[in-house]
Amino acid sequence: MKFGVIVFPGSNCDQDVHYALGSVLGQHVDYLWHGDTSVSGYDCLILPGGFSYGDYLRAGAIARFAPIMPAVIDFARSGGLVLGICNGFQILLEAGLLPGAMMRNACLQFRCQWTYLKVENNATPFTNRFREGQVIRIPIAHGEGNYYADAATLAQLEANRQVVLRYCTPGGEVIPAANPNGSVGNIAGIINREGNVLGMMPHPERCAEGILGGTDGRELFASIVDCWQRGERLGA
Amino acid sequence: MLLAKIHVTLKPGVLDPQGEAVGKGLRAMGYDGVAAVRVGKYLEVMLDLDDREEAGRQVEEMCRRLLANPVIEEYRYSLEAYAGERP
Amino acid sequence: MLLAKIHVTLKPGVLDPQGEAVGKGLRAMGYDGVAAVRVGKYLEVMLDLDDREEAGRQVEEMCRRLLANPVIEEYRYSLEAYAGERP
Amino acid sequence: MEPEIYRQMGLTDEEFDRIKEILGREPNYVEVGMFAVMWSEHCGYKSSRPVLKLFPTKAPWVLQGPGENAGIVDIGDGQAVVFKIESHNHPSAIEPFQGAATGVGGIVRDIFAMGARPIAVLDSLRFGPLDDPRTRYLMGGVVGGIAFYGNCLGLPTVGGEVYFEPSYAGNPLVNAMAVGLIEQKNIRRGTAAGVGNAVMLIGARTGRDGIHGATFASEELSEASEERRPSVQVGDPFREKLLIEACLEIINEDLVIGMQDMGAAGITSSSCEMAARAGTGMEIDIALVPRREEGMTPYEVMLSESQERMLLVPKKGAEERIRAICRRWGLEAVIIGRVTGDGLMRIMENGRVVAEVPARALTDQCPVYERERRRPAYLDEVRQRDLRRLPQPEDYGQVLLGLLAAPNLASKEWVYRQYDYMVRTDTVAGPGGDAAILRVKGTSKGLALTVDGNGRYCYLDPERGGAIAVAEAARNLACVGARPLAITDCLNFGNPEKPEVAWQFYQAVMGMSRACEVLQTPVTGGNVSFYNETESGAIYPTPVVGMVGLLPDIEKRCGMGFRREGDLLIMVGETYPEIGGSEYLATFHGLVAGEPPALDLEREKAVQALVREAIAAGLVTAAHDCAEGGLAVALAESALAGGLGAEVELASDLRPDYLLFSESQSRILLAVAPEAGDRVLDLAREKGLPVTVIGRCGGHSLAVRINGRTLFNLSLEEMGKQWRESIPVLMAR
């Protein structure tokens, strides 16, 4: 399986994702330059975290016009697997590959901390190694992770089970106290309707090895590999 | 040269935590009259264009495509001649 | 009710990395005419006051004390009657 | 030239005469400006240079000592660690957010200027008391600025310290340390060698930012400095991130001879320092410098402190390739001049010479002052205070809870949760422990990092306080299992022209040097920040020590949290009745007085060696030094960190408050498995170290008995609430 990690100017988790996929999971992984226009030959694209274009104006707003983005959009529309982590999630929202928008954290500060997440849907290429309802632990680090969508969009997301991850307590309760950024419905990650594009604020690449304090991130990446090996490529 | 003055504000109904924090801050400073605060963006775009119509078309498009996020924001702009220093 | 419309902008000469990035982004999108962009803040403060003079005095002070950072920013504001919905 | 002109730039009449003598003529306005910044205290170290010579700077593992952009130590396998600390106190006092942000930007540039990949940031902060709204504004801005810049760069801010004391109210301290990793073959130095080579400027355009920032940092803060406000620069971390990537590509392709960042005094300092180091000169045409603003004068271009710029001397023929790399990263790169052999800085504008001075006149010939030193009168008064008659507390539990809530001791999570301390996925232990630990990918090694300094001790005894700063940093590294390698230091003091301040400075450096000698941690570089004064007086003398250590095997590391029910608690070292300068004395008796705790460096060294050995042997489940707040606070911190309580039984003749809250040095608290207890005790006795079993881990509360009498029994919940909520609640006011 071949992963491509897209490097935007200002991406800063690109090397971390590369390391997790390449050195920890032993997968083939390449960097893809934002100025390129093709993503052909890859099985899964990752839009990593960071501050693309400094996150100036709005996080992800400028990045979504990078030359590579039309190819990413085509890839996604034809069923290719796309994972946007943190800033990558913000770019996917700005690009319209996922619904909704990201606002500044309700606390108005950056937050770096471990969070507990409830796996609301494990029938996705990204979460199939988890049990439904399982509580996993992955860190966040962002200043704009306050997910917003209007009521109609939210209803659709819920109806289609597109909410994949929610912030929760260690015991799995989805309550305001477990919400680090004010995100509507404690949403931490959503998938598109077709089920091949996931955006999530938490950073799985930061917990892919025991020495970093957890391995749930590794399971998330391994889910992608499993899914691909089973030939469950969606769409195309 | 033309100068586009663009206001990008949150749509009514979208929560504005920053505005709320500023309002709270002002009241804490003793400005009891502050009923509400909304925080938006103000952009000035200097354009090397003379055709107002063309400029208007472009600014409209910039706002729609990049400067505002239609999910949460709305925008308005005005155009005026600009004679000051070239920035 | 009065509505204060406040513009907070960077002083001339102060680096505006955000404006530069937006300008570069716009040019990369094909808007070659974009000569420069400056990004500032736009605030609306709703005031439960009727005395314009008093309101003006207060807004002036708020700007100086909290809303603008006098080291790098400048501000201007206008006041108008506000009849809309109470936010 | 009118004396008013050069005096306003900060030069004295004697200094001006000296310039005339060096040049053999009257300098012009641009030249005076260049001398004024380079001979400012900030750039020229004119009051500190003779004293800094006292520092030990050599060890077999030190690859680069003071004199470069940053120090370098060998960590084996052809790798090295590059690190340096710097202050941004004055800019942060004026504009906390941008001041702190550009402080991070500047120190990070020093790291990649040497060719290293920056891998971490630490910060050391001092403010006035938190009940002052101005302090809250400053702290919010400073922390926000560090977060803004470091997070955007993708550098984890893995450690730091924050203290609150009235002496810093008008003059906060913002010191930032950056750490980088390098393959030794890639090390570059800031030299402009090779006559005829090009001189390139890459990065941001030059604007009128921070003109005379260096001079500004060399003055006391006053009403007048408020008016100089426009000199504060705005940082663009996005551009710096691009600059890092571009510079590292340039280094990896071996395209440059030397490289230097532009910090204080901008093009002037970077160019003349690079030339002086190589013994060359430079010819620069400032008309070629890309500008952000129109109509800038040569003076302004030469002195601008616009951020995110680097000066490079490329290898011959590499200019085009460097341009291409910069273009790919969206950065401008222009040739602005070339290296010459005549030792002169020749500044041209469109072919016309606007300044011509010897490079070394600006650097090496900076005047040096042996400042008059006098022991301050306040010392007798504060030191001789009789502390034996202080009333004893009635409720020790309340005292401990109060100490845990004291802002100097309370959890600093409010600060570091705003820092991305995990990015780069090397943070094995982040903020909150005794030292941060970073793994070195592809090896079994770990790096341990810490910054330490206690202004209160230094106020009471700068010599001892300086030594303690070094000892405590090393002790923190020992607690995680690391061997300390070297330090970088930031010396924050008042006005050195005052004999009392000069004395404090000298004493502190003496103390630090003594500790560095014994603990074998040479000084590889640092920064001096003088003139930290306001109308109401000088800050506490505050040397801050940034220390780097090595863990040969990162699997053999240790944390401070109690982990296992039933583990024995062992205290290495001894408690003396030393509450001078303690947090207990300040919080409960409202006194900053007495003598700071004594420090026996040989004992210190042995304690640290023992703890490292025990950790390496896998005998220790938790280790934590007893520092501010004493044994009681150390116990509480370890209990809270691990979520596990303890029962402690002490036997002693000391007053209970002394026993619990004394800040005696060279003490480390260990938790060890019961079956390993004897081995640890034997090891300690072999080294002749006092060692006592004082209790056991377990339960959900911390219970302490002295001579059979229970002094307190506090639940983790109760303690945790005080400790965790104190700063967030104060900041939310």
Ligand SMILES: Nc1ncnc2c1ncn2[C@@H]1O[C@H](COP(=O)(O)OP(=O)(O)O)[C@@H](O)[C@H]1O
């Ligand atoms: N306290 C100190 N101890 C040792 N060396 C110091 C100290 N302060 C400054 N130096 C050294 O003096 C040189 C100049 O320092 P500085 O002006 O801070 O560097 P920069 O030009 O990078 O800002 C550096 O090599 C620095 O390491």
Ligand SMILES: [Mg+2]
């Ligand atoms: Mg330097």
